[in-house]
Amino acid sequence: xxxxxxLLRVLNKQAVDRPPVICPGGMMNAAxxxxxxxxxxxxxxxxxxxxxxxxxxxxxxxxTGFENIGIPFCMTVEAEVMGxxxxxxxxxxxxxxxxxxxxxxxEVICKDIPxxxxxGRVETVLNAIKESAMNYPEIPVIGxxxxxxxxxxxxxxxxxxxxGLRRDKDNAHRVLNYVSNVxxxxxxxxxxxxxxxxxxSDPTATGEILGPQLFEEYAVRYINQIISTIHQRETKxxxxxxxxxxxxxxxxxxxxxxxxxxxxxVNLQKLKNDFPQMITMGNVSTYLLxxxxxxxxxxxxxxxxxxxxxxxxxxxGLSTSTAxxxxxxxxxxVKE
Numbered sequence: 001x002x003x004x005x006x007l008l009r010v011l012n013k014q015a016v017d018r019p020p021v022i023c024p025g026g027m028m029n030a031a032x033x034x035x036x037x038x039x040x041x042x043x044x045x046x047x048x049x050x051x052x053x054x055x056x057x058x059x060x061x062x063x064t065g066f067e068n069i070g071i072p073f074c075m076t077v078e079a080e081v082m083g084x085x086x087x088x089x090x091x092x093x094x095x096x097x098x099x100x101x102x103x104x105x106x107e108v109i110c111k112d113i114p115x116x117x118x119x120g121r122v123e124t125v126l127n128a129i130k131e132s133a134m135n136y137p138e139i140p141v142i143g144x145x146x147x148x149x150x151x152x153x154x155x156x157x158x159x160x161x162x163x164g165l166r167r168d169k170d171n172a173h174r175v176l177n178y179v180s181n182v183x184x185x186x187x188x189x190x191x192x193x194x195x196x197x198x199x200x201s202d203p204t205a206t207g208e209i210l211g212p213q214l215f216e217e218y219a220v221r222y223i224n225q226i227i228s229t230i231h232q233r234e235t236k237x238x239x240x241x242x243x244x245x246x247x248x249x250x251x252x253x254x255x256x257x258x259x260x261x262x263x264x265x266v267n268l269q270k271l272k273n274d275f276p277q278m279i280t281m282g283n284v285s286t287y288l289l290x291x292x293x294x295x296x297x298x299x300x301x302x303x304x305x306x307x308x309x310x311x312x313x314x315x316x317g318l319s320t321s322t323a324x325x326x327x328x329x330x331x332x333x334v335k336e
Contacts, residue, residue: 002138003067004196010310011197011236011258011279019305021312021334023060024199024238025070026144028261028313030060030327033092033320038063043073044088047095050127057132061139063324065331068140068197069132072125075146075201078182079154081120082111092320097154105156105164105171110178113185122186126193133194140197143190147202147239148222149210151179158204165214172218180222184229191233198230199238200257206243215248220255227256238281242316245271253278264288264315269307281311284330290319294329301333 001009007020023030036042041056057069074095080086083101102108125143132141146154152175153161164172187198205219219241227237240261245252252260253275260278262268264285272280284300285292304312312334318327 004138004140007068007140007197007311008236011238013279019310019312019334020067021065021331022068022140022142023064023066023070023314023318024068024142024144024201024240024261025057025073026146026199027075027201027203027317028199028240029070029073029144030064030066030314030318030322031056031073031320032318032322032324032327034322034324035059035063036091038324043091044095047072047074047088048121048124050124050131053124053128054131054135057128058136061136064327065335066327067331068142069136070142070144070199071128071132072121072144075144075150076154077121077125078146078151078179078186081116081122082151082155082179082182084154094317094320100155100157102156104160105168105175108156108171108175108178110174113182116182117186117189122189126189129190129195130193133196141195142197142199142238143187143195144199144201145183145187145226147200147205147219148176148180148183148226149205149219150202151183152176153204155179162209165210165218176218176222177225180225184226187226187230187235188233191230191235195235197236197238199240199261200226201240203240203242205241207241207245207248208243210248212248212251216251216254220251224254224256231256238311240281249274259311261311261313262315268304268309272308279310281313282309283315284312286314286316286318286322289314289326289330290322292326294326297326297329298333301330305334
């Protein structure tokens with residue numbers, strides 16, 4: 001069974017020989033310093049060069065044992081084309097939004113989306129996906145997108161954004177609809193270039209930040225709007241939500257993703273028992289992968305497999321100082 005077939009069968013709720021072991025990319029990428037210095041395909045150069053981006057994504061797959069190719073390596077592509085200022089980081093530091101475009105929801109101007117998606121690094125990402133899909137037809141290429149709440153917080157001052165969700169609902173919905181349309185259209189372009197699966201990471205949408213009411217009103221609604229656009233193109237979707245999900249766990253089944261990825265704080269066995277219809281993904285602690293003993297990583301991974309977790313993956317974004325050998329311990333434990 002090829003890695004691509006295995007992952008797609010899991011997302012279709014079909015039987016497989018064992019769980020896939022992946023690291024989707026985007027917020028959850030494995031572009032660690034050791035891989036880059038070993039291969040010479042480096043960040044931040046890879047953020048702006050599609051060939052280097054594709055090569056680095058292939059290096060990660062080849063050297064770690066993760067059974068996918070994940071593109072891009074950050075969550076700033078969409079915010080940049082929408083007008084926010086971005087710092088591209090360094091070899092060991094990921095890109096970040098250095099200045100949001102707007103101070104409040106009321107200031108946001110909804111621009112022509114096809115025009116936006118001809119700017120910035122969009123073409124770089126699409127060409128890297130196309131190159132990867134052509135070179136690795138049996139490996140799933142995962143196109144990564146910033147979730148709607150997190151993108152809104154990268155476009156509008158985050159404090160003002162969170163206040164606006166409560167105090168300016170009309171403009172909040174206007175802007176969330178806008179950013180969701182941008183994300184959905186970007187996803188469609190990724191699929192057209194060969195992405196096998198789309199991953200949406202929305203760390204700002206955690207229940208700890210939003211609470212149940214806002215999580216349902218905004219996060220669930222607009223994540224599902226994006227998922228609908230992707231599903232119309234017959235492509236599967238993974239959604240990652242960070243943090244402790246206790247306050248909103250009853251709302252997780254209402255997210256129409258094909259798999260839900262959660263942080264290490266969440267008990268995946270209990271989540272799977274409570275919602276047996278849900279395809280679960282995760283959730284080996286990234287702190288454990290950085291500093292833990294190999295034997296502990298192996299035992300933790302095997303426990304997740306034995307508990308019936310459908311897709312094994314790190315719980316969040318990996319530290320760039322994580323050693324290749326630590327990641328290989330994780331992937332090899334699944335494959336054994």
